[in-house]
Amino acid sequence: MEKSLTWKEKIAEKMPAELAREIDIFEQQMELRKQGKIDEKVFAETRLRRGIYGQRYDNGQRHDGNRIQKLKLPADVIKGPDTLWDAPGMMRIKIPFGGLNPEQLEVLAELSEEYADGVSHVTTRQDIQYHFVHIDDTPSLMRRLAAVGITSREACGNVVRNVTACPLAGICRDETFDTTPYAKACSRFLLGHPDTQDFGRKFKIAFSGCQQHPCGLVTMHDMGAIAKTRVVDGKEKRGFALYVGGGLGSVPYKAKLFDEFLPEEELLPISQAISRVFARLGEKRNRARARVKFLIANLGIDEFRKLVLAERQKLANDPRWTAHLPSVNEQTEEPLKAGVSLNGGERPDGFDAWYATNTYKQKQPGYVAATVTLPLGDASADQLRALADIARRFVKDTIRTTVEQNILFRWISEADLPEFYRAIKAIGLGAPDAATIVDVTACPGTDTCKLGIASSRGLARELRYQLGEKSLQLDEAVKNLRIKVSGCFNSCGQHHIADIGFYGINRNVKGFQVPHFQVILGGKFHDNAGEYGVPIGAVPSKRIPEAVLSITEYYVRKRLKDERFQDFVRRIGKKEIKDLLEDLTKIPDHDVDRAYYSDWGDPREFTLADMGIGECAGEVVSQAEFTLAASERELFEAQLLLDAGRPRDAAKTAYASMVRAAQGLVKAQDPGISEDENQILAEFTSRFYETQLFWDKYAGGKFAEYMFKAKEFIGAGKAVDADRAVQLLQEAQLFIDAAHDCHNKLRVGVASAVKLDSIAQTSA
């Protein structure tokens, strides 16, 4: 029995070398944080960039309904500001364009059991999330994902997040062309790219195959691309309508057209140029205004475009820009079986209703895509394993997650549908509710999110239940409406683009806090999130189901023939709907019925005491700080090499750690500094040594000289014994400490300069 192996050893052969190395590095960073050698903010952003997020109560306290309890968790190590090391957290896993295969489903199932609470949650951006994960388990978790080609890198933090795309890409009857290869190339190209590492905020990208359908939700993204073709010199050419500066959040912005036809070969260089402009000019201090949408709003789209195009001109050619293009026309997926139409075969009970809502005829004759709706986006480990079996039986590996928190199986031979339906029904996933009012989307809300105000999942669960009971009697016009719920104004549940949207707020009723939801009506999911909804007013959480019934009944009664919900809302106006809901804004007094004073699925008296500081915004950590943290890690690696009896390698790595620290300092002044050792040393010497900026009050330039001497020593190729290596390691530590001191001095200098500047501005 292989009892002494670690996951690292057991699956070493299966992990791509680059991913394996990244995870090793992260494990070392964890160790350094435990030793207090990495600053808590730097570590927080580091782990966020690995997909490791904070979770509610991770500050070590929780309101139990009567009082705040201090949780019994060790408090000596923290993994970020006010975030206890041992507190369970969330792990987000990037699934580019939602593409999954059965082997990956099986591994996701295993990991959810062993490291989380047995549930894999599909997010509104096609990711998978686990909750209640201990940070110590994350390296093994990441290694097991890496072994099946999945990374959590840059799933959170101020970086390019998961690149999403229509789940129907490649099989859609209305698409211009399949955007999958472009989404894949974009995701790979920007992952870890040096130009995407210095954003003040996250950056989200989406692809869509057409303008009119909702699947890609392009206009609510920082950057969105819609497939277009154009005839040039008699030949059809592919490209994209490129949009920039969209985003939801508390104030939703619709993306602006950057280019109505960006040729396919320009997609990646322009993405890179946009990233560079955002990194350079985007807000860094005020996170609330740091998304690219604010930069574009400030500059104006024309000026932004001008800057991006100028930046594009400066870029040196990169072969990766076009490497994917020769194969974009090749079909990327293969069906398991021949496409045979569904005719006359036996139809199991419930099949027809499910067929009507959950299937989509592909453009390829005889094939169908089927949506497996996951209640609230949740799947158990057993369900994921069963779905893997179902995939192998019916479609091979053509599975995608959707932004509506479901899973889509593509390339099912239509004749197989009754059997497919039986198989998913047997695991409790045969509900006939895809893309209906019952299939409510919700963010995690107060269940796990530190910023959650009201229970979005609790409300969504209740609405699913109540509407599911009535679904067969619902008017057809109502059945097809979408409901989306967010736990707060940050809009992770995408409430702005729902027909009926809600976000959690708090209201004071006669001295008591009461969970409420703000009602937002008339958002447009279609046309790639074509319009944002109108805020109507706040309704107590426990009365929202009544509000939904009231609104939908009114719509059925008062709508003009074939009038769409959005048009109806705009026609009758906010006031009329507000009046309609007026009665529902009232609740009994606290001593009459306390149920209104607690949230769905949570008997505690409602309070905001559990809210914490969110990590959605990440920590704004400069590249200089990251590089200094990297130097610490390299020094740690040198120590490991020394411990392993490899003094020469240890000495070389210790020297490299000094160069890295020097690079960090140079980056503070010149973010574009290269990786070239000689250039780093030259820049360091002229900017920090000769100017005496790096000099210590007492030791003068001694610490810098350690590095210069180490260079000579390593360069001379002399033998290195353990003693010399130890000495070099100690000198490297002193050098790195001095680099931190120097950086702090510079920061204080900058801060006081900014302060003086702002005083001057205020008084002006």
Add this chain to the structure above:
Amino acid sequence: MELQKINVKVFTAEPKVPLTDFIDVFHGWIQATDGVYLDVADYSHMQAGPGIVLVADDANVSIDETDNRRGLLYSQKSKMSGSNLEKLSTVLRSALENCQRLEQEPALRGKLRFLGNQVEILVNDRLVAPNTGEAFEEIRPEIDFLARRLYSTTNFTLLRNQQDTRLRFNVTISTPLSFETKTLLNNLQAI
């Protein structure tokens, strides 16, 4: 094999209690302790899912619906010391103590009964204990010993679900007679 992350599931008789009723009960437990429990997770919307989970740093307690069979699942998370037998019996005892506590809950009294004739042991770590015959044989003596103590002189069977090697290591101890939770706890005291 050095066992860690041991889970024990004790099945309930026909579910009479709506699953969501356990949410209030678990919140009550949180109020009655001081910082031991971190949260209650509600998965009542899932079929055959993890049910309602009372999360703690050391071990979760849940009303679990896996395989559409309701039971109390005690999931040890933090590292344990001692022999495998000691660890198994500690986790089993903790599971039964939680069953007893639930049976005594005023809101559930008379509505909730644990069958006591079947206990499932899982190891939530595929590295330590894969779901193989080899692993089963290695750990069988300890489980056998534990089952003898648990069920005293009654015959029992040990059954491993070997249909699906993707599952976690699992063994179900079954006996034809019904046992009260209290009796099982008394029997375990002998270890």
